[in-house]
Amino acid sequence: MPETPEELYERVKDSLRMPPVEHWETFPFEGELRPRELRPPVEREAPRQGEGGVDCRRCAASDDEYIWTTERWRLYPLQPSGLPVVVLLETREHYAEPGDLPDELAAELGVLQARIERAIRSIGEIGRVHVCRYGDGGEHLHWWFIARPTRLPQLIGSFVEIWDEILPPLPEEVWRANLDAVVAALGE
Numbered sequence: 001m002p003e004t005p006e007e008l009y010e011r012v013k014d015s016l017r018m019p020p021v022e023h024w025e026t027f028p029f030e031g032e033l034r035p036r037e038l039r040p041p042v043e044r045e046a047p048r049q050g051e052g053g054v055d056c057r058r059c060a061a062s063d064d065e066y067i068w069t070t071e072r073w074r075l076y077p078l079q080p081s082g083l084p085v086v087v088l089l090e091t092r093e094h095y096a097e098p099g100d101l102p103d104e105l106a107a108e109l110g111v112l113q114a115r116i117e118r119a120i121r122s123i124g125e126i127g128r129v130h131v132c133r134y135g136d137g138g139e140h141l142h143w144w145f146i147a148r149p150t151r152l153p154q155l156i157g158s159f160v161e162i163w164d165e166i167l168p169p170l171p172e173e174v175w176r177a178n179l180d181a182v183v184a185a186l187g188e
């Protein structure tokens, strides 16, 4: 039997720990910190945007919002942020979970993850391209490709998503050139 959220909450709520973040080079903040109080479980999870494909913004988006499209996939660029490039790979059709994908699409996804990661690295001065899937915001299935700059050791690992909002946004022309490089590499 899995632990219920209520059991988990009762077990942990009075014994939250504070990890030694002051020793983590990648931790983006300084100063006195303590864990936020854990709130009790909710009755049910809030619906995600576009649940069941109803009023889904990704389904409604036209191809010109994307930098690259195929019959079954579309690549969406997020607006300029602190990192060189952040793009989302979406299925053209509405699927909710990776496990919902037909085998043919799941197999193609593996090939595309490699192609897109390689294309982003071709920009140059990229230390790593993180490939992630969360799916807690919008339901329409999407994968994150998050490029971090090279040779800035504080930006390694998962805190890079916080650093993305701490570093001021890329100049528009640098950002456009980065996207152009990705699209050019995908066309090869």
Ligand SMILES: [Zn+2]
Pocket (backbone or CB within 6 Å): 050, 053, 056, 057, 058, 059, 060, 093, 094, 095, 140
């Ligand atoms: Zn959708």
